[in-house]
Amino acid sequence: MDKFGNIARHWTSPDKTMGAWIAIAVGLLIVYFPTFWDLFHGLWGTERHAHGPIVFFVSIWFFYFKLKQLPAYGISFEPFPVLGWPILIFGLLVFILGRSQTLLIFEVGSLIPVLLGITLIFMGSRVAKFLWFAFFFLCFVVPLPAFVVDAATLPMKTAVSFATEHILYALDYPIARTGVMLTIGQYQLLVADACAGLNSLFTLEVLGLLYMNVTHHESPFRNFMLAVLIIPISFIANVTRVIVLALITYHWGDAAGQGFLHEFSGIVLFITALLLVIATDGLLRVLSNKFKKSQQATSSDLKV
Template sequence: MNTLASRAPILDALAPLKTWWPVVLGLLVLYVPTYWTLAHGIWNTEEQAHGPIVLVVALFLVWQKRAVFVADNCKPPTRGEMAIGWALLAFGLLAYALGRSQDILIFEIGSQIPVILGALLITVGTRAARALWFALFFLVFMIPLPGFVVDAATGPLKQYISIIAENVLYAAGYPIARSGVTLTVGPYQLLVADACSGLHSMFSLSAMGLLYLYLMQRTSVARNLIIMAAILPIAFAANIVRVMVLVLITYHLGDEAGQGFLHGFAGIMLFIIGLLFLFVLDWVLGFIFPDRPRAQTRP
């Protein structure tokens, strides 16, 4: 008797799989090869290292809302919902086929969103789509930035970071000069490379910032909007700190220290600093825009 009672929660959690296993199986057949390619490709780069984290977080958010998949809680979708669902599913499958066959990762990875959304509308309806909207939206951060966006933003960002780092360190008394995006400090020269532009760190920090807002469920609209608007400036400021730290490491400890382990560690510190700035800003805004008590629904 106790054994059956202990198994009941597990059986309840797995109940949705009885109905959803064909959909889950289809998604696995489509996207496991994609994840395998990513795991042996761009997920090993500094620019896309956040990809696995985004995937795990999205799966966790879906698991939290698993009650919407239980048959007893589901209403049959309307004809309109099914029509929109089939259209989204067809569009997503076409995007996947094009991306997979032509090795276009933007289409291949991005197709997850319309495919999953279409499957939800066909089988459950808008109720599940509304419940899982953030998990689906969060998958956007798995998609690599288009090349033309990277090319257009990287140059100006490197230039601004170089100028600010030079001015701050020069004001602090360091013998630093700049030529384009090359900083000369003492006997050393440092090139502010594309990875130091901060574009990808802005992208990943935006993902973590929006996730933080979603989990915290702030009731103050002004507080949420200010934090959202501050994410990119915070990421930019954190990247300036990273570049200045690397310049100081190189100046005091030598070129090998600046390009070795401490270079990679500075990238980790960049992300931590950005998150700390975000948390501090949220804490300060809490005194100005406190959360309102949520209205409690009567049972």
């Protein structure tokens, strides 16, 4: 292990850093290019897993964003190959198993221990701890088994359909519901996985967690509440999208509802969710400031 440690320290010296990262990047590209090629031309091309590319590219950016912060926090490279190599080897074995057996949860999931092992080998445990959220972020890239997605999606679709029906009925629209099938006027709309499934929930949860980490709130309560409230925010955004699609279909016909405006409703979903996240964060900030002021007033009264 001392030999590996010397190699890692040699690679992380200032004059060798660029060559080290180029070699690592080329190695990762060779290993994982076929996997992500298959994902982009297969699973990620479906509506159910449309969140995959978004989360993947945001993950890459976030790793870059956090690594650039290392000098500002005074974190230096202290290679820890004793732990890094076993984790890296484990990750590669998981990749081989996943690739050979076509198990995407292993094949894609192996990227997390592989990157963690490389980080420990060449940068050390302090850097790995600093990047913990980036590694957690990558978990959202891993495709879940179909039975998990189906089990979680059905209640969400039912809830979105129920809310849409009652809101539009209250607005005097001729709407009825059978399960996840909405009938508005002469049109029928099936609330599909893409309109009320885990893809939007995952994407919005990821973007919300990213927002929290980038803004770097110091209040644990504020962070926790925002992370929890992203789930109802996702639900509200999904209901908004289905309502928009139902109204488009009712007023302009089925062709409009299933064409360009269907895709545009997805943009409406994320804009709605982003505005709700920012508004919720603002409300939590006001409540947090009031709570701090009340605590300070109470402590000052006790001192008097």
